[in-house]
Amino acid sequence: MSTAQGRLRIAIQKSGRLADRSLDLIRDAGLKWVKGHNELLYRVENYPIDLIRVRDDDIPTFVADGVCDLGIVGENVLEEGRNGGPNAEVVMPLGFGRCTLKLATLPGIDWQGPQSLQGQRIATSYPNILKRYLAGEGVKADVVLMRGAVEVAPRMKLATGICDLVSTGATLEANGLVARDTVFESQAVLIKSPTPPEAELADLLDSIMERMSGVIASSGAKYVMMNAPRSALDDIIAILPGAGSPTIMPLAGRDDAVALHAVCQEAVFWETLEKLKAVGASAILVLPIEKMM
Numbered sequence: 001m002s003t004a005q006g007r008l009r010i011a012i013q014k015s016g017r018l019a020d021r022s023l024d025l026i027r028d029a030g031l032k033w034v035k036g037h038n039e040l041l042y043r044v045e046n047y048p049i050d051l052i053r054v055r056d057d058d059i060p061t062f063v064a065d066g067v068c069d070l071g072i073v074g075e076n077v078l079e080e081g082r083n084g085g086p087n088a089e090v091v092m093p094l095g096f097g098r099c100t101l102k103l104a105t106l107p108g109i110d111w112q113g114p115q116s117l118q119g120q121r122i123a124t125s126y127p128n129i130l131k132r133y134l135a136g137e138g139v140k141a142d143v144v145l146m147r148g149a150v151e152v153a154p155r156m157k158l159a160t161g162i163c164d165l166v167s168t169g170a171t172l173e174a175n176g177l178v179a180r181d182t183v184f185e186s187q188a189v190l191i192k193s194p195t196p197p198e199a200e201l202a203d204l205l206d207s208i209m210e211r212m213s214g215v216i217a218s219s220g221a222k223y224v225m226m227n228a229p230r231s232a233l234d235d236i237i238a239i240l241p242g243a244g245s246p247t248i249m250p251l252a253g254r255d256d257a258v259a260l261h262a263v264c265q266e267a268v269f270w271e272t273l274e275k276l277k278a279v280g281a282s283a284i285l286v287l288p289i290e291k292m293m
Ligand SMILES: Nc1ncnc2c1ncn2[C@@H]1O[C@H](COP(=O)(O)OP(=O)(O)OP(=O)(O)O)[C@@H](O)[C@H]1O
Pocket: 013, 014, 015, 016, 017, 018, 054, 055, 056, 057, 073, 074, 075, 076, 077, 097, 098, 099, 165, 166, 167, 168, 186, 187, 188
């Protein structure tokens, strides 16, 4: 694939755990695409942008080489593919595709940390990350690459331990394995090419990254409104998660109370509302935020 002429390219996973969330983010950033016969490429109709749909393993290379300007990929895949050459640059974490690369073994082992795997065999699809981790821990082990079904290796006596992605833990449990130490924490990230786009596309690239940042910032954020006694304002601001400086407005005919509006950057739980009520807040409303910049 040659470098795009007159169009930006965003590399996304074609199918799998990141595919739908990647398209949701791109849609929320205001891009509309048409699904044609070309499975590899979706053409965006309202901007000069193409979405390149590939295996997630190929995304860091496409972006590092400048074939694509942006990409959405798991940090685990990015980290595994790191080498001495030019690398894609992480623009921001995206808050989805969260998982942890963990060591796991059968339960019978007296686990004393990664040292328990000294001289043993460990099966993984992430040999580079694992080798770097083991070197850091001073553990010498035989790392064997398995491209899939890593979790069967201990039962098949192929390896003493595995190093695999875990999210709910259901896969480990189903295979009778116990999660041990954490090797790497991951989530999806937006990555950017070290090669700048054609000059006339530079502003569009900046605008797309800024919109995506706005989408991510607003996804967990809430607009909170309430009436509050003036005397409780300090308590209320301390209770509101990530509220910054709220707006305080007078209430008609009430000198002792105000209306308070705040954008909360973190989730607002029922427990938070209960605490607000307990210090005197009333008429509390929590509203979703559609866009934020
Ligand atoms: N159980 C999980 N929960 C949350 N995120 C996960 C989980 N497993 C993997 N991920 C994240 O999603 C990414 C894609 O996972 P997926 O299983 O779809 O990859 P794949 O099988 O390698 O797909 P591809 O066909 O594109 O190579 C992983 O690299 C990781 O960042």
